Amino acid sequence: MRTHWCGELRPQHIGQKVRLCGWASKIRDHGGVIFIDLRDRSGIVQTVFDPSACLREVHKLASEVGSEYVLLVEGEVVRRPPGTENPKLPTGEIEVRGERIEVLNESKPLPFPLTSDDADEMVRLKHRYLDLRRQRMQRILELRYKFTKAIRDFMDAEGFWEIETPILWKHTPEGAREFIVPSRLHPGKFYVLPQSPQLCKQLLMVAGVERYFQIARCFRDEDPRADRQLEFTQVDIEMSFITREDIFDLVERMLAYAFEHAVGIKVETPFARMSYSDAMERYGTDKPDLRFGMEIADITDIVANSSFQIFSQVASVGGKVKALNAVGCASFSRKDVSELTDIAKRAGAKGLATISVGESEIHSHVAKFLSDGELEAIFERLKATAGDLILIVADKGWLACTALGLLRNHIAAKLNLKRYGDWKFVWVVDFPLLQWDEEEGRYTPVHHPFTSPLPEDECLLIEGANSALPKGHPEHPLSKVRANAYDIVLNGYEIGGGSIRIHKRQLQEALFKAIDLPMEEAHQKFGFLLEAFEYGAPPHGGIALGLDRIIAIIADTENIREVIAFPKTSTGYDPMTGSPTPVSEQLLRDTHIRLSLED
């Protein structure tokens, strides 16, 4: 139908007759000359219908065109008259002199403007097919395609096979709440949609596939957030006969390749690395944003004996006094500071001490309790100079760090330190393998129950079984086992995580014992995997990357719905189709389901 794309026309096409297809984006009818901006996937080009240069009926047809009419326009590419070029358009030096116009379809007036970005999201989602017509959304769709394409190209070159795994899967307790699918052929029984292809990809390793990947859809029936959806996509990878170094190397090269080939962004490799405990100590989070400094410092030793009772008391019971230098924030208003205090309190801190450093004086409600020597030592440790604002939280170590971590992010956002175009990847390693679950009264896996411990920590798993210390105690061997697991973090967002898996029965049994999962029950839940592991399972490990989140970061949006073609609202509703909906009585009967709705 067409000879060219609208957006590709340049001065080099001048003189050519072209036939274009697209939508009428913007119409400027001067009574005489009519301009119609014709838009297709590639961009926009101005078409002109001049009554002195085209047939009368062509001009009449053009005058009847409405917004978003679907058009076929034929004409000659000409240079725009001097002074009328539009530098805002890539095609702005030329225009198409319309000689023929055909209305392929009409359009009703639109429910929201396609030319601005601030329409109500609900309306956009209801008419997503219109929303996706907008150039910004098309760029995102294109970016997402190019990114996954690059990943496929790269993984192919590395010898990986993309293998599809079942969507109808088996219910396995632990982990996220699952979506269930009733079985018509097995009355009263259900499939579930996979939270991730985790177990499948491990079975593929037992199967000798060695190098697997998949752009995999995953489903979790948890409350969505700005950066979460009920269904999302992960780049799922698993390899045999490797150590975590191999995974790091592969993923670093893969991301560098995809960033460069999809978006032209050069990414520095190798990525930074940081232990979990380091991340918590220095940044107060397991997903530090390394685009800016402002590290958290420990000043417990400086103020342990100070006359400020809150500090000395916390120190004497094993707590920590942590501080952060909000560089250049001395001028924060009372309101700003009270906002900071609220954030700290939300994290569980009892309060926030601040010291505002001036040229010759300091402003602080705690300074009078601190000696000059103590103040000097604090300034020195935080490299504080005039104009800075020091924030101090005294509490249990991890709580003080977490509170300051939140403040660090808040202040950086306020000071505009989270700059777009800065790509700071970091591997966070050596997570604890287990965490104590107060409610359930047992240890639970931080990652998942097939994550191996660091080789040097395996003995702690055995020791743990015989320890005299109460479970949950921070010094209990089981609290101290580090996992051979890793997260990858980009600009403060966790974009993926993985581990080297357990592949030996003995270690797996020790792990189940540590989390108080009887072998019998383990077999009920994961029997197929445990059995598979008895037939020569190779050492293996892998990672899963959150594709939606990565695309969102590149597209510079906090909202993951922006990078999903047909997303759902934060209650899991789809305004376009109206789903979820009730189903017919017949379908319920077929699938042996009786509803018991309250009220």
Added chain:
RNA sequence: GGGGCCGUGGUGCAGCCCGGUUAGCACGUCGGCCUGUCAAGCCGGAGGUCGCGGGUUCAAAUCCCGUCGGCCCCGCCA
């Protein structure tokens, strides 16, 4: 499960605090004029149960209660 913010013609907003004209503005839309615009311009018109229900009041977009929907956060997300 809990908390915060929001809901006013098709779209984006104002009005709400301190109740009282015909609910205002911009965009879009419709009609007219207009031969170089690109946020085209000028003139005119249509379009609103102020999310819904209840209450207070002589009187409610405005105050109160409830409810529905949206967004964000905590819990949750191995």
